[in-house]
Amino acid sequence: MYAGPVQELIDQLGRLPGVGPKSAQRIAFYLLKLPKEDAERLATAIVEVKARISFCRRCWNVSEGEFCEMCQDTRRDPTIVCVVEEPRDIVAVEKTQEFHGLYHVLQGAISPIEGIGPEQLRVKELLARVDAEGIKEVILCTNPNLEGEATAMYLARLLKPLGLSVTRIASGLPVGGDLEYADELTLGRALEGRREVDA
Amino acid sequence: MGLYRDQGVVLRTIRLGESDRIVTLVTQAHGKVRAVAKGVRKTKSRFGGRLEPTSHVSLLLYEGRELDIVTQAEALDHFKAIREDLDRLARATTMLEAVDQVAQERQPGARLYQMLVGGLRALAARNAPLLVPAFFLKLLALEGFQPVLDGCAGCGAPEPLVAFDLTVGGALCPACARGPRVSPEAVDLMQRILDGGLAGALNEPVTPATAEVATLATRAMEHHLERRLRSVTVLD
Numbered sequence: 001m002y003a004g005p006v007q008e009l010i011d012q013l014g015r016l017p018g019v020g021p022k023s024a025q026r027i028a029f030y031l032l033k034l035p036k037e038d039a040e041r042l043a044t045a046i047v048e049v050k051a052r053i054s055f056c057r058r059c060w061n062v063s064e065g066e067f068c069e070m071c072q073d074t075r076r077d078p079t080i081v082c083v084v085e086e087p088r089d090i091v092a093v094e095k096t097q098e099f100h101g102l103y104h105v106l107q108g109a110i111s112p113i114e115g116i117g118p119e120q121l122r123v124k125e126l127l128a129r130v131d132a133e134g135i136k137e138v139i140l141c142t143n144p145n146l147e148g149e150a151t152a153m154y155l156a157r158l159l160k161p162l163g164l165s166v167t168r169i170a171s172g173l174p175v176g177g178d179l180e181y182a183d184e185l186t187l188g189r190a191l192e193g194r195r196e197v198d199a
Numbered sequence: 200m201g202l203y204r205d206q207g208v209v210l211r212t213i214r215l216g217e218s219d220r221i222v223t224l225v226t227q228a229h230g231k232v233r234a235v236a237k238g239v240r241k242t243k244s245r246f247g248g249r250l251e252p253t254s255h256v257s258l259l260l261y262e263g264r265e266l267d268i269v270t271q272a273e274a275l276d277h278f279k280a281i282r283e284d285l286d287r288l289a290r291a292t293t294m295l296e297a298v299d300q301v302a303q304e305r306q307p308g309a310r311l312y313q314m315l316v317g318g319l320r321a322l323a324a325r326n327a328p329l330l331v332p333a334f335f336l337k338l339l340a341l342e343g344f345q346p347v348l349d350g351c352a353g354c355g356a357p358e359p360l361v362a363f364d365l366t367v368g369g370a371l372c373p374a375c376a377r378g379p380r381v382s383p384e385a386v387d388l389m390q391r392i393l394d395g396g397l398a399g400a401l402n403e404p405v406t407p408a409t410a411e412v413a414t415l416a417t418r419a420m421e422h423h424l425e426r427r428l429r430s431v432t433v434l435d
Contacts (some may be wrong), residue, residue: 112289112293115429150288174242174243183247183249184274184277
């Protein structure tokens, strides 16, 4: 439809998640109008990220070198490991500033309906770490949805017999929310996990 | 039609955009419905955990062209016993997957919905190994593919029945035999499941015939769907 390179750009943009043909066209024409340096910065960023970023050999987080920043940080406690589904979840946990151990990224969650089982995830790698690194506690920090819960239950079943402490993050009400809008399952869990108030 | 009310069971969910999900449900009055639940993935979503697979919900939906929109959701039952036990969850997922394959979009089929709710309730109450195979056999019967078990499916000869092949339509006598072998106990068990003796059959102790029926029922279901059931093997 358009001159070769323009059409190629539209086609490539159209393959991005959430970008349809119309949006692809709009972005392509925006890029055409962009000053050369700005466009090149974007192009270099894409090339660089593909060339320099790979997965950490220890925790499977995205990493610039062989090991990620977290794993290289000697101030972190290596005996406690937080298991998450995606690298994005590490950022979410880090923002809380409540956790100072290491991470393990599964790169997905068990989903029987999609046919995703434990062998497609970094489960073997986690078990190998438990053996080799003297881990004392594993925190199962997968999403509180059906897939995440299934993954947590599966991991708990594998890890418990190894004689370490296996914990699951608590479920409850979001801070700043209203009780009347809470769903029964969440409210039920919040009641189950209630704790003594310090006076 | 605009807004409509219905009850349904969530079969599966797919992520959509930043924080939405497409929820596939089997409903009482509208058959299989696919609807967008906006913002469900946010922690402050008013839907919360109500729209997860296996949830039994009462919904207010807005009819759209392709996809409907979930405007309100109230939980009828979330089958806590299933969600908190990996084995039951795997079994429930298998039922959901089969129903998802069988159900037609916007084709009313209250019977299918009732069967699934019944199946999930039974699973929440008791983790019986025969439950999913029995569900498959009943589902096949509902679809019009009830296996012939009271005589040879090939020639009509009475017992003994020694094999089972769904391409022919059920159990087979020694002369017509093809497909997997079957024991008389397994034929008897399947017959009782389909003749309304399910409750009794579920209460019986597990025998080699239970495993046999499980394999046959899964194979028959897969044969009918013309595809493998992915959730059967994932957690084994």
